[in-house]
Amino acid sequence: MLFAKGKGSNMQELLLAHARLVIQCVDSFNGMIDALCMLDFERARKFEDAVDRYETEADNVHKDAVTQICKGSFFGYMREDLLQMMEMVDSVADSAKEAARSLMWRKVPEQILTKFLNDTAMNYVKESARTARALLPVLESLSMKRDIVIEKVRVVEHLEESADVLKNKLFQELYSKADEYDTLTVLQLKEFIDLTDNIADKAEDASDIILIMLAKGYS
Amino acid sequence: MSSILLIPIALYTSFVFGINNSGLSTGSLLASGFSYKKGIALTGVGFVAGALLEGWKMGGTFHSLTSSSTMSVLVVTLIITAITFSIFSFLGLPISLVNVLIGSYVGASLANGLIINFTYMNLLALSWIALPFIAAIATIGTYKLTVRLLSNVSPVGIGMFHLVTIPIIVFYTAYSLGANNIGLLYHISLWEEQSIHLLILTLLPIASFFGVMKSGKTSIFVSEGVVGHSPLTIFSSLLVGAILIWIFTQAAIPVSLAQVLIGGLIGVNLYRKPRTYNRSALLKLIGSWVGVTLASFVAALGLGFLVS
Numbered sequence: 230m231l232f233a234k235g236k237g238s239n240m241q242e243l244l245l246a247h248a249r250l251v252i253q254c255v256d257s258f259n260g261m262i263d264a265l266c267m268l269d270f271e272r273a274r275k276f277e278d279a280v281d282r283y284e285t286e287a288d289n290v291h292k293d294a295v296t297q298i299c300k301g302s303f304f305g306y307m308r309e310d311l312l313q314m315m316e317m318v319d320s321v322a323d324s325a326k327e328a329a330r331s332l333m334w335r336k337v338p339e340q341i342l343t344k345f346l347n348d349t350a351m352n353y354v355k356e357s358a359r360t361a362r363a364l365l366p367v368l369e370s371l372s373m374k375r376d377i378v379i380e381k382v383r384v385v386e387h388l389e390e391s392a393d394v395l396k397n398k399l400f401q402e403l404y405s406k407a408d409e410y411d412t413l414t415v416l417q418l419k420e421f422i423d424l425t426d427n428i429a430d431k432a433e434d435a436s437d438i439i440l441i442m443l444a445k446g447y448s
Numbered sequence: 449m450s451s452i453l454l455i456p457i458a459l460y461t462s463f464v465f466g467i468n469n470s471g472l473s474t475g476s477l478l479a480s481g482f483s484y485k486k487g488i489a490l491t492g493v494g495f496v497a498g499a500l501l502e503g504w505k506m507g508g509t510f511h512s513l514t515s516s517s518t519m520s521v522l523v524v525t526l527i528i529t530a531i532t533f534s535i536f537s538f539l540g541l542p543i544s545l546v547n548v549l550i551g552s553y554v555g556a557s558l559a560n561g562l563i564i565n566f567t568y569m570n571l572l573a574l575s576w577i578a579l580p581f582i583a584a585i586a587t588i589g590t591y592k593l594t595v596r597l598l599s600n601v602s603p604v605g606i607g608m609f610h611l612v613t614i615p616i617i618v619f620y621t622a623y624s625l626g627a628n629n630i631g632l633l634y635h636i637s638l639w640e641e642q643s644i645h646l647l648i649l650t651l652l653p654i655a656s657f658f659g660v661m662k663s664g665k666t667s668i669f670v671s672e673g674v675v676g677h678s679p680l681t682i683f684s685s686l687l688v689g690a691i692l693i694w695i696f697t698q699a700a701i702p703v704s705l706a707q708v709l710i711g712g713l714i715g716v717n718l719y720r721k722p723r724t725y726n727r728s729a730l731l732k733l734i735g736s737w738v739g740v741t742l743a744s745f746v747a748a749l750g751l752g753f754l755v756s
Binding site: 240374375378442443445447 | 602
């Protein structure tokens with residue numbers, strides 16, 4: 230690929246290294262929910278620790294990357310967009326961490342947890358994680374033709390939309406059964422749904438910034 | 449009277465020229481996301497290289513305007529130029545050395561009763577009027593071609609393209625400007641003196657280099673104040689500007705980078721959507737080009753009468 234070596238590929242590697250850690254963080258969150266679904270709280274705790282660890286690692290890589298982007302001239306004309314994009318990718322990990330905490334800091338009664346973590350909830354978490362994972366191909370495609378990048382961005386948008394549909398369904402289910410749960414649990418589960426929604430939302434926001442960068446670079 | 453007396457004024461003029469005009473290339477580099485230090489280094493070295501290697505080609509300009517000259521004409525021309533540039537550099541507005549030098553030279557020559565070659569004068573005026581339009585058309589063409597050529601390149605490739613080409617073009621622009629404008633200044637500071645040519649040819653761009661280091665205001669004006677930039681519009685307008693100035697240098701015709709560059713940027717922004725302009729900044733800039741030429745002519749005419 231023309232000009233794909235050198236500074237450009239270093240920058241891309243930096244973005245990918247950060248995104249990989251973020252995705253590991255989201256995958257750990259996904260594993261935590263799986264463990265909670267099986268009421269395996271010990272395994273869920275281990276996954277929660279992994280979420281924390283990957284989020285911290287991603288933060289560190291993010292900080293280094295910000296310093297490098299600010300110092301260098303590569304993509305200098307869209308430095309702000311690049312920084313904002315990385316911030317959004319980082320927010321994906323932040324959201325996963327917050328969502329994990331929302332379920333772990335206060336123990337949800339097992340009966341309610343089993344009822345809440347039904348197929349809709351599990352699919353919702355998986356779809357949110359898939360949306361975040363779809364960011365990786367977007368970043369990988371930065372050394373490919375523009376049309377391929379746009380195609381990958383569309384995938385992220387599509388996945389976010391399906392996560393959104395599942396979120397609405399899950400809210401409907403939660404509120405329709407609200408009288409079966411205590412108020413605090415309803416609030417806790419609502420917070421969990423919202424924070425999980427942020428995982429997909431921030432991933433989509435990051436991919437949108439890629440579109441802005443494309444518009445700036447090619448015109 | 450030895451023209452050595454002109455040298456301090458010429459050096460000062462070169463210094464303020466560096467402050468004022470380097471913003472055109474440094475500002476373009478800033479708008480492309482490069483550091484200010486890199487802009488200063490590339491522009492400064494470009495000025496020196498251009499003046500040293502091709503500045504001598506501008507020798508014919510003043511000799512074509514008037515067959516002879518007097519010391520008072522040269523002194524008045526340089527004093528008016530130095531004062532004008534000092535004022536506009538303080539205001540942070542890029543103006544044309546060519547317009548001011550020629551305007552004041554013609555004014556001072558008329559005051560001293562010298563005969564002006566109006567055919568050549570008209571040729572100069574015509575080139576000043578036509579060049580921004582030529583630059584606009586050529587920039588649109590270059591922009592369209594570049595967009596088409598880069599359409600199949602990856603985003604990372606685009607980043608690398610800008611990273612490599614913008615500094616080269618900024619250097620080339622400064623080089624052409626050094627050859628054309630500092631070359632012109634060099635020839636007015638040394639009308640007939642032969643013995644110190646090389647010394648002056650070296651000192652003038654060095655004085656400019658010091659000026660470049662103080663060019664923050666005009667750099668910001670160019671990088672943020674006039675039109676909406678993108679790396680591709682900057683690439684196209686600088687490339688066209690540098691090539692046009694270089695071509696005109698070969699024919700010893702003085703050209704203003706400010707007019708060529710802004711003409712190109714306006715042209716490409718007319719073509720691109722959405723059009724992003726700072727209307728008041730543009731009017732101020734264009735008004736200053738016309739106003740400054742007339743003002744320097746009138747001031748030199750007045751001062752010329754007083755001196756003679």
